[in-house]
Amino acid sequence: MFRERAPRYGDDVGDGRRSNGRRSAVAPEPGADSADDARRSAAASDLDVDRPDLRERIDDLSQPLRERFDPQIRTVTTITQKTLALFPVRVWRHFLAQNGFILSAGMSYQSLFAVFAGIYVVFAVAGIWLTGSEPAMTAFVALVNTYAPGLIGDENAVISQEALAQIAQASSGVLGWTGVIALAGFIWTAIGFVTYARIGVRSMFGLPKDSRSYVLLKARDLLAALAFGLVLLLATAMSIVTVNFIDWMLQLLDWDFSSRWSTYFIQGGALLVVFAIDTLALAALFRFLSGAAMPWRRMWVGSLLGSAGMSLLQLFSSVVLVFTTSNPLLATFAVFIGLLLWFRVTSIVILVAASWVAVEATDAHESLRLVTPEQLAAERAARERAALITAAEVKVREARDGVEHSGWLRRIAARRRLERAEAELERARATPAPELAGELRPGGPPVAEKAARPLAEKDVGGLP
Incomplete structure (x- = not known):
């Protein structure tokens, strides 16, 4: 009664499916799905065998592009390597x-509070003399503003000259209770600043943790802080002498004191005095306070460069303050933020100068520790022996892995290896280990103890 429809174009007679994916009216035969899956998997396997690997195709496609830009890539790589090899x-x-x-x-935080406390102590003790001598007061204010721009000035400054005069008149040359408290705060913050400076320089030099007595270290830091304060007072006196000498020279040359060149000469003379003080302070910090052993020729280069950087910062100190005080959100304490930023940049310059000394000593194969050439040779031999042992242990581990994963045919050769x-x-x-001296070095543990100390027991971050 019903005739079977003749197959048309696009019909799949074998599995009862049309080529467009819709089912036909003819029901599939039993087992047709499994046969179809088998044919598709076989076709896919044939396609995988015939098709080249995807990574190889990508390499083939990218090879012309790589050859085209290969000279540029080599040029950029060479420039990068040469740039990284530059000394700065x-x-x-x-x-x-x-x-x-x-x-x-840490250095900038400590130095900020040390400056405030130190100025209070100075005016509480010698404020009568400073306020009574206009040249001394001018020189002191100029010197303080050189190291802390904008600290002392008019009513808009952090500390006004009227406030300093009131401190001097209230003390009357006698250190009162407020002066005693300020002195204690100054001593504490000054010791903290010197301690952080010593730690920073020792870290730049790659020196180990200072294992000497805590009381001894704090006593040395206090002496260093007092010496630095005396140097600042000496700088004030030298600044007065320098300005008076320049004035006398200008009088001999019949130059006008109000001219621009006269101002340049006076500022240049004061800047030279500050440059000399900064150089001596950095040299003392690098050579004595840090406990490092270095020749003078190695120390003076970094000290002069650090002093030059600090002098440039002092010349452009107004620029630093302008960028800080121009922010309306910081208007209420803008000068305080500017001083904190100033001390931060100055501390960075000091540590970069110490890094210069350390890299220069490394290039010259000089040690910054107090050791003899024989001890350095023994330490080098100990490091080489440790490296040989490590390499041998790696070979043993690889040989054991080879034995475990080798077949029975190759196991004999793996066991021999x-x-x-x-x-x-x-x-x-x-191999006998070289004898390392066990005596204490200034600023560090015994050399033998340091060489034998495992990595896990070292200080976190490598800070001294």
Whole structure:
């Protein structure tokens, strides 16, 4: 009664499906799905065999592009390597590797409060003499503003000259209770600043943790802070003498004191005095306070460069303050923020100068520790022996892995390699270790103790 429809174009007679994916009216035969899956998997396997690997195709497609830009890539790589090999770049990378920004933050925090307390103590003790001598007062204010721009000035400054005069008149040359409290705060903050500076410089030099007595270290830091304060007072006197000498020279030359050149000469003379003081202070910090051993020629280069950087900062101190005080959100304490930023930049300059000294000493194969050439040779031999032992242990581990994963045909050769690696390890361990001096070094543990200390027991971050 019903005739079977003749197959048309697009019909799949074998499995009862149309080519467009819709089912036909004919029901599939039993087992057709499994046969269809088998055919599709076979076709896919044939396609995988015939098609090249995807990675190879990508390499083939990218090879012309790579050849086209290969000269440019080599040029950029060469420029990058040469740039990283430059001495100033290596100095900066060493500064970053030793956590220079974190150390400079601690130095700037301590120095800010030490300056406030020190000024109060100075005017509480010698304020009558300073306020009574206009040249001395002018020189002192100029020197303080050189190291802390905008600290002393008119009513808009952090400390006004009228407030300093009131402190001097209230003390009357006698240190009162407020002066005693300020003196205690000054001593504490000054010791903290010197301590952070010593830690920062020792970290730049790569020196180990200072293992000397805590009381001894704090006493040395206090003496260093007092010496630095005396140097500042001496700088005030030298600044007065320099200004008077320049005035006398200008009088001999019949130059007008109100002219621009006269102002330049006076400012230049004061800047030279400050440059000399900064150089001596950095030299003392690098050579004596840090406990490092270095020749003078190695120390003076970094000290002069650091002093030059600080002098440039003092010349452009107004620019630093302008960028800070121009923010309306910081209007209420803008000068305070500016001083904190100023001390931060100054601390960075000091630590970068120390990094310069450290990299220069490394290039010259000089140690910053107090050791003899024989001790350095013994330490180098100990490091080489440890490296040989480590390499032998790696060979033994690889040989054992080869024995475990090798078949029975290759197991004999793998066992022979393991025996040779174990024998090499025994010879490396049997090599006598060089004798390292165990006496204490200034600013560090015994050399033998340091060489034997495992990595897990070192100080966190490598800070001294």
